[in-house]
Amino acid sequence: MLLISKILIGLIAALHLYILWFEMFAWETRGPKVFRSFPKDLFAKTKAMAANQGLYNGFLAAGLIWSLLIQDQVWSDNVSLFFLLCIAVAGIYGALTAAKQILFVQTVPAVIAIALILLS
Numbered sequence: 001m002l003l004i005s006k007i008l009i010g011l012i013a014a015l016h017l018y019i020l021w022f023e024m025f026a027w028e029t030r031g032p033k034v035f036r037s038f039p040k041d042l043f044a045k046t047k048a049m050a051a052n053q054g055l056y057n058g059f060l061a062a063g064l065i066w067s068l069l070i071q072d073q074v075w076s077d078n079v080s081l082f083f084l085l086c087i088a089v090a091g092i093y094g095a096l097t098a099a100k101q102i103l104f105v106q107t108v109p110a111v112i113a114i115a116l117i118l119l120s
Helices: 002-025 027-034 047-069 073-097 101-119
Strands: none
Touching: 002 027, 002 047, 002 073, 002 101, 027 047, 047 073, 073 101
């Protein structure tokens, strides 16, 4: 179960690195395709805000990657749990305020990883 949780943490970190790229560098090109319900003129106006959000996603990814590098399993689990909880909460908020699919993209994998850590 420990190996599965580590793999899932790595995948979640990769997802957040993708979100960093998307929000910081591809907001105006990919954004309208992902968030179809938003007005197209919104993306240019919110480019700086999206880049800021992308940076925060990068910090989440960095925290998860750091947790995978910690040798002490208790500390690794604690650091993982902190960053996964941050992701789960951010996913809930994003689902309530931006797009419902964020719940399934961010929160569900984070909650599964949390459960795997707690069960191992």
